[in-house]
Amino acid sequence: MFLEYDAAVFSRxxxxxxxxxxxxxxxxxxxxxxxxxxxxxxxxxxxxxxxRLLARRWARGFVVTVAVGVVTGTSIGLQLxxxxxxxxxxxxxxxxxPLFMEVFAFFFEAIFFGIYLYxxxxxxxxxxxxxxxxxxVIGASFSAFFITSVNSFMNAPRGFELTNGVxxxxxxxxxxxxxxxPTKTAHVLVTCYLTSAFVLGMIxxxxxxxxxxxxxxxxxxxxxxxxxxVFSIGTVGIGDLSxxxxxxxxxxxxxxxEWHFQxxxxxxxxxxxxxxxxxxxxYALEVPYALSILAHGTPSAEVIGLEEFPKxxxxxxxxxxxxxxxxxxxxxxxxxxxxxxxxxxxxxDWMHHKVLLSGIAVGGPLSILATExxxxxxxxxxxxxxxHGIMRTPEGATTSSHVDAMxxxxxxxxxxxxxxxxxxxxxMFKNNPVAHELESRGIDRRGGSS
Numbered sequence: 262m263f264l265e266y267d268a269a270v271f272s273r274x275x276x277x278x279x280x281x282x283x284x285x286x287x288x289x290x291x292x293x294x295x296x297x298x299x300x301x302x303x304x305x306x307x308x309x310x311x312x313r314l315l316a317r318r319w320a321r322g323f324v325v326t327v328a329v330g331v332v333t334g335t336s337i338g339l340q341l342x343x344x345x346x347x348x349x350x351x352x353x354x355x356x357x358x359p360l361f362m363e364v365f366a367f368f369f370e371a372i373f374f375g376i377y378l379y380x381x382x383x384x385x386x387x388x389x390x391x392x393x394x395x396x397x398v399i400g401a402s403f404s405a406f407f408i409t410s411v412n413s414f415m416n417a418p419r420g421f422e423l424t425n426g427v428x429x430x431x432x433x434x435x436x437x438x439x440x441x442x443p444t445k446t447a448h449v450l451v452t453c454y455l456t457s458a459f460v461l462g463m464i465x466x467x468x469x470x471x472x473x474x475x476x477x478x479x480x481x482x483x484x485x486x487x488x489x490x491v492f493s494i495g496t497v498g499i500g501d502l503s504x505x506x507x508x509x510x511x512x513x514x515x516x517x518x519e520w521h522f523q524x525x526x527x528x529x530x531x532x533x534x535x536x537x538x539x540x541x542x543x544y545a546l547e548v549p550y551a552l553s554i555l556a557h558g559t560p561s562a563e564v565i566g567l568e569e570f571p572k573x574x575x576x577x578x579x580x581x582x583x584x585x586x587x588x589x590x591x592x593x594x595x596x597x598x599x600x601x602x603x604x605x606x607x608x609x610d611w612m613h614h615k616v617l618l619s620g621i622a623v624g625g626p627l628s629i630l631a632t633e634x635x636x637x638x639x640x641x642x643x644x645x646x647x648x649h650g651i652m653r654t655p656e657g658a659t660t661s662s663h664v665d666a667m668x669x670x671x672x673x674x675x676x677x678x679x680x681x682x683x684x685x686x687x688x689m690f691k692n693n694p695v696a697h698e699l700e701s702r703g704i705d706r707r708g709g710s711s
Contacts, residue, residue: 266665269658272344275668277640279340281633282675283333288632289326291405291450292457293319294370298394299484305387310704311477313387315484318695319461320378322686327371329682334367336671344664348647348657351428355421356411358433363407370400402450409449412639413441416649417510423651440510444503445639451499452635455492455594456628458485463625466618468695477695479613482621483605486598489624493595500591501555508556511649512565514642517576518584519552520545521566528552528564532585536578576642583638590631597624 297316304312338360342349373396384390414420420436421428462485465478507515516522520531520542530552534545550560557564567575597620604611611617643649647657 266662268660268662268664269655271664271668272658273654275664275671276337276340276344277637278668278675279333279336279671280636280640282679283330283337284632284636285629286326286330286333287405288453288456288629289323289460290330291401291453292455293323293326293461294374294394294398294401295454296457296461296485296488297323298391298398299488301387301391301394303484305391309480311480312484314477314695314698314704315481317381318690318698321689323374324378325682325685325689327374329678331367332678333675336674343661343667344659345647345657346659348652351426351652351657352414352418352648355418355428355431355433355436356414359407359410359414359437363404363411366400366404366407370397370404373397373400405449405453406446407437409446410437410439410442413445414439415647416445416639416643417441418648418651441506444499444506448496448499448503448635451492451495452632455489455496456632458489458492459594459621459624459628461485462489463622466621469613470615470618470622473695474613475695475699477699482601482613486601486621489594490598490602493591493598496591497595500588504555505557508564511643513567513570513574514576514580515556516565516567516570517578518580518638518642520578520581521552521564523568524563524566526553526561526563528556528562530555531581534581536581540578574645576644580638580642583634583641587631587634587638590627590634594624594628594631597621 297319300312300319301316304310304314304316373393377390377393377397380390380393414436417439418436419439420432420434422430462482465481465485468475468478469482504515507518520534520536520540521528522540527550529547529549531542532546532548534542536542552564553560553562556562597617601612601617601621604614604617645653647654
């Protein structure tokens with residue numbers, strides 16, 4: 262073996278693998294319903310069958326991602342109990358409410374989504390069909406809210422008293438609505454919406470780059486890029502609030518992410534760079550006062566440095582690269598839709614230039630990568646704690662000698678799921694291209710019915 266067996270290490274690897282794979286489908290599962298609702302609403306508002314067809318096709322693809330998300334979500338629940346029994350024994354009873362509510366929210370969403378698919382052409386009023394999307398969007402978003410509140414609890418445990426290793430005075434609502442919940446859940450939701458808008462926009466951009474300049478794809482780009490711009494603004498705002506939360510409740514995570522070693526006022530923001538063995542930062546760009554503004558809103562504010570914390574309680578310094586990469590991609594994802602909307606306003610002939618279309622197409626995978634980087638920063642930045650300030654990660658892990666076998670088993674499972682879902686989605690839309698469906702439904706290029 263290349264790695265000496267350690268149950269805690271392999272448990273972290275397996276949990277990280279599962280979360281990293283699941284988050285792709287979970288993100289799409291939260292954001293795509295809202296985009297489907299937007300498309301169908303535009304179709305009704307403009308009496309435009311192109312937008313309604315967008316909603317139909319997106320809904321078909323959504324079915325596949327939901328199916329995979331169910332499998333990986335079930336795996337997470339299984340692994341919480343098998344790989345982290347000590348953590349669940351200590352904290353499970355405190356966070357059982359949001360865990361239960363997440364399952365309820367998913368079933369709420371799934372029931373209405375089944376009705377939504379079945380009733381596409383069965384209502385005389387198209388608005389009634391659109392109204393079915395409301396519980397679907399609510400269910401998907403609340404599912405993300407509840408499960409993210411569990412992660413928030415791990416970062417800011419509240420709602421219980423710990424006496425001699427025994428939890429007493431449990432308050433499930435205080436645990437769920439902990440100090441980390443507002444910023445973390447809001448950030449997760451808005452980035453799910455942003456990522457989904459870019460993934461769907463990427464599809465239209467790729468089609469146009471391949472020569473298919475049908476108005477259907479142009480309308481898809483217009484809808485997704487408008488939504489992406491709005492959600493990118495929300496992401497920036499909530500990201501700023503997240504920095505202020507970290508400064509107050511987890512200053513060591515903020516300091517590690519910014520390579521801020523000494524407590525000081527007028528603290529600069531470190532962008533990029535390389536860290537030497539003596540913790541000297543080289544080749545970095547320093548933005549004056551920016552860290553003080555991020556942490557406390559004023560350029561003269563004091564920001565706590567890593568020197569204030571014992572070495573054994575400091576997060577790994579590699580999280581700086583994850584944080585920087587996430588923020589860089591976030592800036593890109595805000596710039597591209599802004600440029601698209603500006604060109605639509607000032608230079609419509611340039612809206613579908615190959616360079617901009619390529620930028621939108623690249624934004625799809627980059628948005629997913631930013632989501633992955635954000636979760637890695639959140640989870641690795643909490644180390645060495647599984648329950649911040651209370652239980653260290655190795656203390657919460659199993660002592661089983663077979664976690665490595667589980668890792669290989671789930672690695673194979675996720676490979677099969679990933680390849681299968683990609684093949685199914687490709688065949689689903691390749692065998693029923695847009696042009697064929699437009700023709701079969703009698704929709705002309707102007708967006709009306711022929």
